[in-house]
Each structure stands twice: as C-alpha cells, then as structure tokens.
Amino acid sequence: MIEVIDFTKQYGDFMAVDGLNLSIAEGEIYGFIGPNGAGKSTTIRFLATLLRPTSGEGRIAGHSVTQDPMAVRRVIGFMPDDFGVYDGMKVWEFLDFFAVAYEIPRLERRRTIGEVLELLDLTHKRDDFVNGLSKGMKQRLCLAKTLVHNPPVLILDEPASGLDPRARLEMKSLLSELSRMGKTILVSSHILSELADFCTSIGVIERGKLLASGSIQEIQRELRAHRVLKVRLLNESPERFAHVLKEHSAVKAESVNTIDRTLSAEFEGDGSAQADLLRRLIDSGAIVEAFDEEQLSLEDVFMMITKGVVN
Amino acid sequence: MGMFRDNPVLSRELLVNLRSHRAFILQFAYAGILAVAVLVAWPRVDDGRLGASVTAARQLFDLFFFGQFILVALVAPTFAAGSITGEKERKTYELLLASPLKPSWILIGKLLSSLTYLVLLLASSLPMMILGYLLGGILLSEVARAYLVLILAAGTFGLVSLAASSYFRRTSSALVVSYLIILPLVIVSLYLASTEDITLRNFVSVTLLPPWTIAVWSIVIGLINLRLLRPPDVGSEGKEVVDEEEEQKYAIGVVIDRDLFPDKLFAPAKRTDLMPDGTNPVLDKELRSEIFSQGTLMLRVVIQVSMFLSIPLMAGFLFWRPMPGWYICYVLTFNLLVGPVFSSGSITQERERQTINLLLTTLLTPGRIVRAKLLAALRVSTVLTLLLTEQVILAYALVRDLQLQFWTIIPFFLIILVTCLMTSSIGLLWSSLVRKTSVAMIATYMSLMALFVLPVGLYRWSLSVAQGVSDEVLRWILVPSPYAAAMSVLIVGDRPTNMGGDVQPIERPLAWAGVPIWVISIGLFLVISLVCHVVTLIAFRYRWWRARESV
Ligand SMILES: Nc1ncnc2c1ncn2[C@@H]1O[C@H](COP(=O)(O)OP(=O)(O)OP(=O)(O)O)[C@@H](O)[C@H]1O
Ligand SMILES: [Mg+2]
Numbered sequence A: 001m002i003e004v005i006d007f008t009k010q011y012g013d014f015m016a017v018d019g020l021n022l023s024i025a026e027g028e029i030y031g032f033i034g035p036n037g038a039g040k041s042t043t044i045r046f047l048a049t050l051l052r053p054t055s056g057e058g059r060i061a062g063h064s065v066t067q068d069p070m071a072v073r074r075v076i077g078f079m080p081d082d083f084g085v086y087d088g089m090k091v092w093e094f095l096d097f098f099a100v101a102y103e104i105p106r107l108e109r110r111r112t113i114g115e116v117l118e119l120l121d122l123t124h125k126r127d128d129f130v131n132g133l134s135k136g137m138k139q140r141l142c143l144a145k146t147l148v149h150n151p152p153v154l155i156l157d158e159p160a161s162g163l164d165p166r167a168r169l170e171m172k173s174l175l176s177e178l179s180r181m182g183k184t185i186l187v188s189s190h191i192l193s194e195l196a197d198f199c200t201s202i203g204v205i206e207r208g209k210l211l212a213s214g215s216i217q218e219i220q221r222e223l224r225a226h227r228v229l230k231v232r233l234l235n236e237s238p239e240r241f242a243h244v245l246k247e248h249s250a251v252k253a254e255s256v257n258t259i260d261r262t263l264s265a266e267f268e269g270d271g272s273a274q275a276d277l278l279r280r281l282i283d284s285g286a287i288v289e290a291f292d293e294e295q296l297s298l299e300d301v302f303m304m305i306t307k308g309v310v311n
Numbered sequence B: 001m002g003m004f005r006d007n008p009v010l011s012r013e014l015l016v017n018l019r020s021h022r023a024f025i026l027q028f029a030y031a032g033i034l035a036v037a038v039l040v041a042w043p044r045v046d047d048g049r050l051g052a053s054v055t056a057a058r059q060l061f062d063l064f065f066f067g068q069f070i071l072v073a074l075v076a077p078t079f080a081a082g083s084i085t086g087e088k089e090r091k092t093y094e095l096l097l098a099s100p101l102k103p104s105w106i107l108i109g110k111l112l113s114s115l116t117y118l119v120l121l122l123a124s125s126l127p128m129m130i131l132g133y134l135l136g137g138i139l140l141s142e143v144a145r146a147y148l149v150l151i152l153a154a155g156t157f158g159l160v161s162l163a164a165s166s167y168f169r170r171t172s173s174a175l176v177v178s179y180l181i182i183l184p185l186v187i188v189s190l191y192l193a194s195t196e197d198i199t200l201r202n203f204v205s206v207t208l209l210p211p212w213t214i215a216v217w218s219i220v221i222g223l224i225n226l227r228l229l230r231p232p233d234v235g236s237e238g239k240e241v242v243d244e245e246e247e248q249k250y251a252i253g254v255v256i257d258r259d260l261f262p263d264k265l266f267a268p269a270k271r272t273d274l275m276p277d278g279t280n281p282v283l284d285k286e287l288r289s290e291i292f293s294q295g296t297l298m299l300r301v302v303i304q305v306s307m308f309l310s311i312p313l314m315a316g317f318l319f320w321r322p323m324p325g326w327y328i329c330y331v332l333t334f335n336l337l338v339g340p341v342f343s344s345g346s347i348t349q350e351r352e353r354q355t356i357n358l359l360l361t362t363l364l365t366p367g368r369i370v371r372a373k374l375l376a377a378l379r380v381s382t383v384l385t386l387l388l389t390e391q392v393i394l395a396y397a398l399v400r401d402l403q404l405q406f407w408t409i410i411p412f413f414l415i416i417l418v419t420c421l422m423t424s425s426i427g428l429l430w431s432s433l434v435r436k437t438s439v440a441m442i443a444t445y446m447s448l449m450a451l452f453v454l455p456v457g458l459y460r461w462s463l464s465v466a467q468g469v470s471d472e473v474l475r476w477i478l479v480p481s482p483y484a485a486a487m488s489v490l491i492v493g494d495r496p497t498n499m500g501g502d503v504q505p506i507e508r509p510l511a512w513a514g515v516p517i518w519v520i521s522i523g524l525f526l527v528i529s530l531v532c533h534v535v536t537l538i539a540f541r542y543r544w545w546r547a548r549e550s551v
Helices: A040-047 A071-077 A091-101 A106-120 A135-147 A163-181 A192-196 A215-224 A239-247 A271-282 A298-306 B008-019 B021-046 B052-089 B093-100 B105-125 B126-134 B139-168 B170-193 B198-229 B245-247 B282-292 B297-320 B322-341 B348-354 B356-360 B364-399 B400-404 B404-431 B439-467 B469-479 B482-487 B517-545
Strands: A002-011 A014-024 A029-031 A053-058 A077-078 A153-155 A183-188 A200-208 A209-217 A229-233 A251-257 A262-267 A289-295
Touching: A002 A040, A002 A153, A014 A040, A014 A200, A014 A209, A014 A271, A014 B052, A029 A040, A040 A053, A040 A153, A040 A183, A053 B348, A071 A077, A077 A135, A091 A106, A091 A135, A091 B282, A106 A135, A135 A153, A200 A215, A209 A215, A229 A271, A239 A251, A239 A262, A239 A271, A251 B093, A262 A271, A262 B517, A271 A289, B008 B105, B021 B126, B052 B093, B052 B105, B052 B126, B052 B139, B052 B170, B052 B439, B105 B126, B105 B139, B105 B198, B126 B139, B139 B170, B139 B198, B139 B439, B170 B198, B170 B297, B170 B322, B282 B364, B297 B322, B297 B364, B322 B364, B322 B404, B322 B439, B322 B482, B348 B356, B348 B439, B356 B482, B364 B400, B364 B404, B364 B517, B400 B404, B404 B439, B404 B482, B404 B517, B439 B469, B439 B482
Parallel strands: A029 A183, A029 A200, A077 A153, A153 A183
Antiparallel strands: A002 A014, A002 A053, A200 A209, A229 A262, A229 A289, A251 A262
16 A cells, blocks of 8 residues: 655755665554654655655555655645644634645535544534644644545654643554554654554664564564573572573573572574473473563564664 | 843844854945945046035935935844744744843843844945045034934834834734834935925934934833733743634724625635635635734734825825825835735745645645635735725815826726735745745845835936936836836826926836836736746745755
8 A cells, every 4th residue: 555665865965764665555554663863754754745755766555656646645644743733723624624625525524524523532622723722632633634535544743742641542542443444554653652552563764774664473573583581480599590591502691580580591492492491491390480481562672673683 | 231241132142143144245235335336426526517526425425324214214124023023933932031031131132133233234334424425515413413313213113113023923914014114204204304404404313303212212112011021821832822803802993894895805704614615725714814813903003004194195195286196106115015914924834834734735736825825915915905095086086187187097006906916926936935934024025125116216326327328218227116107107287396397207108118117017017926926836846845855
C-alpha cells in the first residue's frame, strides 16, 4: 500500500534521509520510530507530497508521490507534526472547510462531519472556536480533519505528542479502531511504548538510515542471536553453577547475581540447545526455580538497534 | 539613566537590528542617494548668475527636508508598529510581561530601539546638509530647526506606532492604523512647512510644535503604559479568542454589522450551515472568518479615521472648488494604505500559523488557492475604498460644474478600481515571495510608495535636468503613478488662480500616444496586476514543493 524506494533527501551537504526503502502492506499499522532529528518527518512529508526528494520514489496505493500528487492526496489523510488552526472558525466550520477542500458533496459532508466528531469525542465542542481548544483537543481535531474524506491510508506524524497519558491511551485505541476499519496507518513517534502494543510492524530510523524494519516478532527473531536467558535457582551460592553455563557451547557470556540468585547468559542457540542447557544445570545439582528468556521490551530492541548491535 | 544603559529590551533589540548587514547596506544606499542629489544640484551653482547658488541651496535644503520628513513618516512605523505585536506573534509577549521589567522600561526600550536606526539615517544626511549650507543662503538656525522638527516627528510617529502596536495583535493591523493616523499629521505639517512666510514657519516650528509634541507624547506614553500594565486576557498558547458579538457591545463609534449594507459587502455573515457544493472554501474562509479573526477594532478605526478625514477634503475639493482629482488622490491613498493589509499577509499567514501543510495536502490546486486569496483581498479593500466614493457621486449630482462633465466620473472610477486590483496583486505577490507577514507588508508598502510617489518626484526632477525634452515626452514618466492618472483627467471649471489656465499641463495628451496619462495608466496597471498574479502563482507552486525547506 505504501512503498518508499531509495528515498534520499539532502539539505545542502547534510543527508537528512539516505536511501530509505520501506514497504507497508494494506491494513498494517506501521510504527516509524527514531530519535529526534532521525528523518521521520522528512520521510513522512515526502509521502504526503509536500517535499521534493533529492532522489527516489514513493508510491501510495499505486500512485506515484512525485508524478501524481493529486491522486495521492485523495487517498491519504495527513497529520503533520506541528500544525496550526485558523482564527475565527468554529470546530464544525473547520471540518467543513477541509471537507469542501476534498470535494465532498454536501449531503455526505453533513453525515461525515457528525461521524468524525462522534468518533473523536468532539461532539460537545462542535460550536467552539478552534483557537480556544486545548492542545490535546486540537490534536484530536486535526485527526478528525484527516478522516473527513475517509482515506484508506493515514499518515500521522507524532499524533500523540503533547497528549496526557489518558489521551494517549485513547489515541491508541482510536488507531486500533481505525485499523479495524481497514485503514493502513503509518504513525511516527519517538516514544516506543506508544507503538509497542498496537503496531503490526515497526521501522527504526536513525540519522536518515532505516536500521531495521519488519513485524515486531520478526525484529525480535532477528535479535534472537542475542537473547538473554535468565535462570533463577533455589540453591545457596548460585555461583557454583556458573561453570555449567561457561562450558556450554551456545553461551557467549554469563553473569551471576547472588542477591536474587539468578544466572544470566547471553545465548546464541536454538530451542534444543536451550533444553540441553537446562538439563545440564539440573544434572549438576541445581534446583531451578525459573528458566526463562528475558523479555525484550521495545525499548531494549531500540537501544540494541541504535547501538548497532543488529545489522 | 539605568533605564537606558541596563535596559535588556533595548540592548537586545539594538543588537538584532543593527547587527544585520541589511542595516548597513541601507545606510550606505541612503547616503549615496543623498550624495547623488547634491551632485545633480551642484553644476547649476556656477552658471554665472549671482544668487543662483543660493536658489540651488534652498532647493536642495527643501528637498532634503521634505524627503526626510516623508522618510521618517514612512520608516518610523515600520520599525515601531511591529515591536510589540512582533512579541505577540512570536509568543514571547507573555514572557516579557511576566518578567520584572517595568512597563515604562519596555516602552523606552522598544521606542529607542525602533528609532535608533532612523536617527542614524537622519544623522548620515548631516554632512550633505552642511554642504548645502556652505552654498550659502541658508541660516544655521534653519538647519538646526529642520533637524528639530525631524526628530520631533520621528518621536511622535514612533510613539503613535508603538501605541498601535500595543493595542493590536498583528503587525499588519498596527502598521495600517499607524499610517492612517500619521497621514493627516504629515499633510498638515508639510502644508505648514511649505509656507513662504518665515515668521509663521518660525512660530510653528519653534514655539508651537515642541510643547504640543511633548504633550502628545505624554498622553500616548500614558496610554501605552496603561495597556502594558493591564494587558487583555489571553487564552491558551497566548492567543486571544475573539468573540465578535461580545466585542461589538463595547465598541465605540462605528459598529460593523455583517447583516447590513454596506458592511455585508466586505464582511458577509458567518455561516450557520455547511457550504454549498462548488464553493471555493478558501475564499469563503477568508471572507467569513479571517477578516474579523483579529477583532473588528482595526477595521472600525480605519473606517472612522478615513471618513473623518474625507469630510474636509470633500468640502474643499468637491464642493468649494470642483477639483475631484485631488479628492480621488485621497481615495487612492486610502487604498494604498488598506490594500496591503488584506493581501500581503494572506499567504505568509498560512505559513506562520502552520496551516499551510494542511491546506497543501488537500485537493485544492495552487491556482485555486491563490485566486481565492486575491479575490478575498480585492473584495475587502475595494469595498472599503469605494465607501469613500459616495461623496464623489454626491458631488457629481449636486455641483453644477461637475454635472456638466458627468462623464469624467468614469475614468475616476476606472482608476480607483484598477488601482485596487494593483495594490492587492502586489501585496499578494510579496506574500508569496517572503516568509514573514511583517516583511511582506513592508515590502508591499515600499513598492507601492515607489509606484505612487516616485514617478512624480522623478518627473519634477527631470523637468530641471532634461531641459531640451518636451513636456509631452517627459510626462510619460508619470504613467506608473495612480496619482498622476487621477490628476490627468480633464476637468474644466472654476480653479484657484495660482493654478493657471483651464487645461492643466498634466491633463494634456502624451507624446506619441495622443491620449492623456490615465488611459495609458489603466492599461499599465492591468498589465502589472496580471504579471504579479502570474509570478505569485509560480512562486507559490515553487514554494509548494519546497514547503519544508522554507519553514
Ligand atoms: N529545511 C531544512 N534544512 C536543513 N535541515 C533540515 C531541514 N529540515 C529538516 N532538516 C534536518 O533533517 C533531519 C531530519 O529531520 P526530521 O524533521 O525528519 O526529524 P524527525 O525524525 O522528524 O525528528 P523529531 O523526532 O524531532 O520530529 C534533522 O537533522 C533536521 O535538522
Ligand atoms: Mg518530526
């Protein structure tokens, strides 16, 4: 549905984005993450037909971003990272303005505006001046604006920035809801936990380069080589068993924590190697309370990727 | 003295203002122009006749004085009118107010910083003035008096603009209101200064002017202080939400009612329901929401001041002596002042408010957007300008001399309408070329001033320089000026004696074309408007792709 091919953007000598390739299938929620200044907004603005690339191409629903921007605009709903609102307009006028700008007939407008206001829980603000809305409200209003022409693709640049925790949760469930309605969503953020639970795929970008891209499971699988096993023992002085780990061929490094009696091992093996390690530990007299792979949080993934551990 | 030496507002502003290369380039350019003026006047000094140098010196002196007076009137507002609104636009105003700085410090800092540059400009003319003095014929006291008047004018105009800046939310509003208030002051001062009566001149400039100026200053300073001490409430993100109805309740004087004629012509009623299909949403938005988004204060002031000014002018030029050209010049000046307000911000504001990205990802084409912006600006400025022409129609209906030449009303209206189109087009052009509204606005004013006034100055100058060339040819220089166009419409009738015969030179046909100036002017203005529109469209399309790079 969304495809970026070798997108490069240069500002003077500075490479903001360098040969980025990306492919997002229909119905996905793609989380685009990276630290500040990584090039997220640059890529997103390119896809939103607002930025001429130094080189490269993008396609949305089969339309070329550079050749046929009008067709692209018809199918995308775009929410920029920073945006303003017009003065002297009420909420419904604001939405009507954009609905007309998307050439939606009047009858349909009446229905859609009501619907998006309902969906974003803004119905009670219908007759308020947009300028008087709080930051979070404006954020929701802008999201409402992206939905008035019912686009199949949503491109959202940090939609949750400036929202309180509760509003963030609401934003998440809203995006999941939209995804259930069959929309393809590209959403950027530098806060990973925001994307973790509802994105189907993520892409990690730093200094203009895509470091990793794929479904969350895929990326974690890629990180398999570096997973960490945690063994909690009931024995006194667990350090006695450290040699068992050391001698195992799949263990790259190990450490002991005597206080909570755990051994951890950086492990590079498959499932059977893992079972073998457990057997050996038990054979050598260890009383194993727990034997588990440490759950990598998205933060860890992110740190590992940006530290260059992967790729 | 601490107020001056340790004033953070002053030092910061001075740094920003004077550090730019532009400031120095301007200064040099200015000194250069003055030097050229002196050089041009110089050769005529030794054409043998006694007293010729004295006449030359006097002319030079007058040129310097009037030129600089107009310069002060033009430039003082450009610095001062943005000084407080700029803080509001950058959202730093609340920071400034919340700081322990006293309002009077802020005021002094802003005033001095906006005037320093102007005073520097004036000072750089001093060597040339002295040179003129050396030619003889001028008293040193006259030079001193000229500078006194200039400094007083700079202070007054600066303070007026600062007051406007403290009352309005946008630089554009503050700027236009400042110019409107300064306009009558300039007309009266220039009139007084051009009198030949030396004693009157002395009396006015030395005895009358200083105490009155000081009195006006203290009133204006008091007003600004009051405003800074008790700023109006601002809502979230420092923005005020204007409730029109609420505001109208407390309005003094004219009240704008969107439902009544003629107000609804420039301010159609707000919508109560969705737009009909096929509406250009940008046009609709501009007319119904944007114009009043900053409140009605600016428009009300503009309408009241212009009406107030029109009364004596109407009495003088339409009824007492039927010289409608002069009154039309006033109407054109009004358009020159208000035209840019509605056009020069219309693209830059989308950028400043960060709505441009939202707009550009819709299906609206650049062509439709630019057209809507032009139409909206044109409509508002034209209707406001035409409000001043009902007096003209009245005069044509009542004054016999005019009744007899009723057809002359046609060129007058054509000139007004085409000038409206031209001022709006030039404003929109600048709005598409630069990033900031204040810059677009000032650039527009400068271009329009150049167009309106420069040809007249050039023509007068060429009369003395190019003596072999006939007047029919020289008058081609006047074609770009709407003033000249208005004055070139032939009106015969009862004229004051010092104006000579029945047909004025300016009303005679031009060389080659065989028609009077206004015919060519109207064509030229249309061409200028068209070219501006095309360039605007190209610039906007170009920016449209480079949207990010230009933020
Ligand atoms: N107009 C410009 N001129 C020069 N450099 C620019 C321009 N726009 C962006 N950049 C640079 O390009 C890089 C990428 O910027 P971008 O806005 O895409 O980052 P981002 O990932 O969206 O960051 P953030 O999380 O802060 O929003 C930054 O280093 C930025 O400084
Ligand atoms: Mg960004």
